[in-house]
Amino acid sequence: MRLTHRRTGPVAEQKNIAAVAHHFDTAEQQREASTLGMWAFLVTEIMMFGGLFTGYVVYRNLYPDGFAAGSHHLDITLGGINTMALIASSLTMAMAVRAAQLGKRKTLVLFLLCTIALGLFFLGIKAVEYSHKYHEQLVPGLPFADEGTLTQQVYVFISFYFVLTGLHAFHMVIGIGLLTWLTVKGWRGGFSKEYFTPVELSGLYWHFVDIVWIFLYPLLYLIGRH
């Protein structure tokens, strides 16, 4: 990041720049500041999910058997498919940002739509999984399945499952909302080679949500499977 204040810039350069706020010298400097600001936000997100992950680690350490038993109620096939869907959506998101960097409007819109589709697919699978949990009486707060001596521990595991995946799914919904807005704005030619910061920052957000799932998949679905 360039922190020095440059008062004068080539006139030609300034002409190219659309929408540079007055307190920035160049579009590049503005983009650097935006990226850093987005990362500052993502760090707070790391800490929020981190608190939940820490709670998970504490209780998994206390109730290893209950967590293994609870994990066996989750469907590895659906979880695995969803992991692949999110990874693929990260690829299409990265390609969307690339298209924005190159100023390719139609490619940008196409990849954004792919990302939205994969995100909706993920949420669809998640809904199927939640409905399975409901039918198996594995929803906290409702009459709970009898797991013998492990019932209380499985209850704790399932609670972590719903809070972690629920908060993650909530982030996905927000992400899909952001991408929809980007698609409309992109289609109308709202982005250019010089200005695509919203695409880039939404990309960072989307990849972050993917990273959360990368940890959730093994920590929730793959306990004590051997």
Added chain:
Amino acid sequence: MKNHIVPVKIYLAIFIALAILTALTTWIAFVDLGALNTPVAVTIAIGKALLVILYFMHVRYSDHLTWVFVAAGFFWLAILIALTMSDFISRGWLASGS
């Protein structure tokens, strides 16, 4: 950060690596490694996260200040988990000794 354009080949390579690591972590969960199952799963997840952060999130091509922000975030997360667990794991030690 310059407007760095990452070649499509690199993005595809990262995607394939992430897919392989997903398959690997699923497969290895069914292999009995004793106490090592969870550390291996977490290590693979950290590896995948690093690939996403460095390439998809462009941190590899970003300036040092961004590096500091990202590293600080995960460093504080490590403190949170390490100090909490040092408490919870060691609690029983005193109780069983007295």
